[in-house]
Amino acid sequence: MRLNEQVVQLAPPDDARLRFIGRIRTPWPDRAACPRQGSPDGPECRLELDPCWHAALAGLAAYPAIEVLYWLDRSRRDLVVQCPASDGRGFGTFALRSPVRPNPIGTALVRLVGIAGGVVTVRGLDCVDGTPLLDLKPDRALFTPKAPPKAAP
């Protein structure tokens, strides 16, 4: 254990269960090769959706920026305080965007390049090739709910 790390010991998690909807293809074979943060000018990456979800992409092409959620399947989940810079400084897990967290869900805001045949091509990711895909949705800053507004309470 690194100096100033703090670990929690808990039973295996099972409060809810996820379904992977596809895989993310990136140029980076492992975590060491990944950039620390994605860039809108980064390389093209592919979100390859399982066929049963292809129809769920209808309408997404209207959004130049989309939010992507993915599962960081190689991450430890038991660190409460961690030392990302290996210099002895400890940070609370929730004060970091490290992949090491109790629910290792990555969120990225990416530029949409194109959608074809159930594959969404984007720029701005920083995850390992083969990362499981959980969700994609329009950037909140661009999205307007389709249902009419509710009356004020």
Add this chain to the structure above:
Amino acid sequence: MRLNEQVVQLAPPDDARLRFIGRIRTPWPDRAACPRQGSPDGPECRLELDPCWHAALAGLAAYPAIEVLYWLDRSRRDLVVQCPASDGRGFGTFALRSPVRPNPIGTALVRLVGIAGGVVTVRGLDCVDGTPLLDLKPDRALFTPKAPPKAAP
């Protein structure tokens, strides 16, 4: 089924498992009462963390805006195309920010009001009272990785 909805039938999901880290307290007892989108001027809401995670908040108070992930535990997960306005127009699930999605994870960008005793008070949420909390992290626009930059490949 509403006109133009499209459903997928799949085995129960179990590709990965989540651990709830606390609960969200909001003024809204059910989905009908919730606003359609959170507002930075909305009411104060409380993120109540389980005690084992309190130390993971160290350092978070430095960020005026934080990202919150939560589990929309009352949502259907089988709609590929849905009709949010009930007017017959169908939208692909991934072209919406509806809670109805294969992995019903809500993401919100909220204003931090304060942190005390394992409770994070924020403005900007729109979820039901009691919603399970999954994660919180600094707003990506404000965060700089703590480890030194990597060399360009």
